[in-house]
Structures are given as structure tokens and as C-alpha cells.
Amino acid sequence: MDFAAFRLTDDERLQLLAVQSECTVGWLNSDGSPVSAFLTYVFQRDAFWVTSFRDRPRVACLVADPRSTVAVSSAGKPLPHGRMISARTLAVVHDDVSTAEWFYPRFCTMAGLDPAVLARQDRVIIELRPQAWNSFDGQRMLRR
Template sequence: MTDETQVDYEDLTSMRLDDDGLAELLAGPAECVFNWTTRDGHPVGVVVAFVHQDGKFFTTCAERRARVPALRQRPQSGIVINNGGKTATFKGESIVHANGDPGFDELKAWFYTRLSRLDTKPDDPYVQSFAKFLDSPHRVIIETDARLVVAFDTAKFHAFTVEAMAAQND
């Protein structure tokens, strides 16, 4: 194989997820891996449901979860989404919103509606119950203003790999 026909398999920039693919990935509600650090500096993550709105991610959990005090002390966090061979990794800063905080009632009203899908299935009894279930006194909403780090499309990667292997065999 000559240098002119060699495929640079180390350069994956052309495998980026395009804007439409990223928008589809974020359209949710969906699941992500939400990451933060422990007090001793170790990264940890959990799979949670999210809503993406206005460039921010919104997730929820019980206030007693370990991530809540961790994020209050160290707001740096990361979000990884993987669905159907499309992935995106974000990093940002999180804010924990709790009952009694200014604007919490407005935040939970739209967020619980979107997360439960009450906005798209208002007559579904399960959805109605889930929306009510979310509204518990010790539940927090985590808002993460995150920036895209990398978005990847495995379908493009597969095609690129096939091409690279074929070029190697020429």
C-alpha cells in the first residue's frame, strides 16, 4: 500500500455526529450517564433520565443521594448519551435545585411534565401517576449547563473501518 492510498485510521474527526444526529439524540426524554466526582477525586456515574432544554440538561433524584452533596461542593460534572450507535459527551457545571428554592415550583412544573411525558400523553393513567409521583418533598432537580466535548457516529465509524481495512489489503 502506498502512502497516497493509506487511510489515516487514527484520525476520527470525520466520525463526528452531525447536527441533525445530535439534535435527535437530545430530543428525549431519554437516559444518560450522569457523572460527578467523590470527595477523594474519583469519578462516578449513574444512568438517569434527562430532559434537554435550552442547552441545559435536567435530571432528578432524591435529595439523600450521594451526588447531591457532592455536586453542591464540586459542581463539575459530565453527561454521556449513547443511543443507537450515536454518542455525545458533555462537560459542565451543575446546580442543585430543591423545594423551597426560588423558582422551584415553576421548574418542577415544566420538568416533571416533560420527564413523565405528560405533555405528550396527558390521558395516560400511568403517565399521570408518574408525574404526581415525581413531586415528592425531598426530590431535587439537577440543572447542568454543559458544553459538547465530542459526538460520535458509529455508523460512520463502521464504514470508515471497512474502507481502512480494504485499503490495507490493496
């Protein structure tokens, strides 16, 4: 079966990225095993942006090997059921003031958090820059 007909359009992908707020981020741990976590994200500047405590193992792993993945689904959102996207990404860990100044206000507004609380925590911001996309629309497949 040719699944190309079931991919999301660019507009549908951007709509899903704008509406959803949670993703699954995957990376390789220090022994090379794949691991993942559910994280809240902001999609801005053509990349996924998440935050993490600086001392989390994922931060050191992504610095050592930036290869990563991000997956997002339409679950729980007012979009057609069965839409998903995944991206093969490269991670960049940021701890500079200029990134924090634009990221934390957007992140906190979207996540319903107090920026002052995050500002007191020892955090970094992780940019996950897509290198390749994959998508699927289950409803489109069912209509065929």
C-alpha cells in the same frame, strides 16, 4: 486517524438527545473519585435535566464541585447503531417552584410517571449545562 470526520452533526446530536431518555451522569465524590449513575433525563433549554432525592450523596457532591459529565448513546433506539455523545458539564441544583413547574410535567410525560408521586417526594432537579461536546458515529467510521 482523524476522528473529526466521525463526529455527529449538530442535527444528529439534537436528534439523539430528543429520542433517547437515559444517560450516564458522572461526578466526583467527596474523596475526589469519579462515580456515575444511569439517569433518566430531559434535554431542554440547551441543558440536561435530571431529578434526584435531595439526600442522595450525588447532590451534595455536585453542589460542592459542579464539574460533571453526561454520556448518551443510541442503544435501544430507532437510530443508527453506534452513535454517542458526551458532554463536559457544570451542574446546578434547583429546588425552586418555577423550575419544578416546567420540569416535572415534561419529565413525567417522557418517563411515563405520575407527577403527583414525584411531587410528594423530597426531590431536587439537577441542571447539567454542557461546556464542551464530543460525539462519534460508528456507522460513519465503518463506511470509510
